[in-house]
Amino acid sequence: MESTGTQRMRHPRLLRLITLGRGNETIETLAETLGVSEKTIRRDLAGLRQLGITIEEHLGHNGRKTYSLSRDSIEQVRFTYDEAFSLMLCRPGTGEFDGTLIGDASKSAFEKIRLALGANQDDYFQRISPWLHRSPGYGDYAEQRDVIDAITLGVEDCKATFIAYRSARSTEPVTYDIHPYGLAEHNGALYVVGHSCHHDEIRTWKIDRMETAEVTEFPFIRPANFNLSEHFKGAFAVIVGSEPVTVRIRFRGSAARYAVERKINTSQTATPGPGGSVDITVTLTSTIEIKSYILSFGSSAEVIEPESLRTEVAEEFQQAIANYTRESLSPLDNTVSKRE
Structure with missing residues (x-):
């Protein structure tokens, strides 16, 4: 038996099986085909009904219950022409999920929309596609479909x-158990947020660094007040700290306009600074990620506060200057240069 794993991935297959079964599928046959328990199938059916999908139940001989999908349910999920057109035009790139169930399902869905729109619009999309570009910068999760x-x-x-898990600082993977609360995406990379039983705190793990993942039979209780949006409220990207810190950065020249145009946090405010500069102020719980952002502007950005971050950035620039002002290359560097 093949297990489809997650509820999100089972639902499309479950609906397809019920549709193709034409009223002959039972809880038992569905469970056997999907490789899950009958209890799981009942729960999935209840979840689909809560979404407004009408799954009809039929009582046959000897009390045998079978299921079929109402034609009305299919009508309810139809797109209008402009909705389908907009989805195709604005569809996000899914290259990072190629080879995974998420990527396969996305490609299948958009292929159906493309066919429904017809050949004329397909020619139009092919013609304008070279005019649209999205920066790559995403991971490759084809080999981690089982982990996801x-x-x-x-x-x-x-x-x-x-x-x-192999962290950025470790040479060997470390195995421990986590309580996964949710998934987050940043710049095409996937992250898992949850409680680390080993560290007894909420942490974030990058899926790229997971070598294996295995679900146990041990349940956990997700905190009722946990919310991913609130959790990341004080983050520059995905790293969350414990105490809020006010960060004020002074941008000069063309960087000032860029800094105002891009909002890096919901708490961001902008105020005029001296000489046409702009001060951007945000409240974060970690300054690890914003340091790289500041460094990317070179001399056009200056940390005003906190002093600790100002010192860190200054030390990074001093080290960079030292790297570029060395009097000569080391013997190893010279060897590499000659080979090149």
Whole structure:
């Protein structure tokens, strides 16, 4: 039996099986085909009905219940022409998910929309596609489809999950159990947010660094007040700290306009600074990620506060200057240069 893993991935297959079964599928046959328990199928059916999909139940001989999908349900999920056109035109790039269930489902869905729009519009999309560009900068998750599947199942079913994780500083993966609360995406990379049983705190893990993930049978209780949006409220991107810190950066020249145009945090405010500069102020709980952002502007950005971040940035620039002002290359560097 093939297990589809997560509820999100089972739902499309479950609906397809019911449709093709033409009223002959039972709880038992659906469970066997999907490789899950009958209890899971009943829960999935209830979830689909809550979404407004009408799944009809038929009582046959000897009390045997079968299921079919109402034609009205299919009508309810039809797009208007302009909705389908807009989806195709604005569809996000999914290259980072190629080879995973998420990527496969996305490609399948957009292919159906493309066919429904017809050949004329398909020619139009082919013609304008060279005019649209999205920066790549995403990970490749084709080889981690099992990891993503396990993590998503752990999130949906609130089950503790064992992960083998290689952090940026470690040379070997470390295995420990986590309680996955949810998934986050940043710049095409996927992250898992949850409780680390080993560290006894909420942490964020990058899926790219997970070598394996295995869902256990041990349930956990997700905190009722936990909300991903609130959790990341004080983050520059995905790293969250404990205490709020006010960060004020002075941007000069063309960088000032760019800084105003791009809002890096919901708490951001902008005030005029001396000599046409602009002061951007944000409240964060971690300054790790914003340091790289500041450094990317070179001399056009200056940290005004906090003093600790100002010192860190200054030390980075001093080290960079030292790297560029060395009197001569080391013997190893000379060897590499000659080979090149």
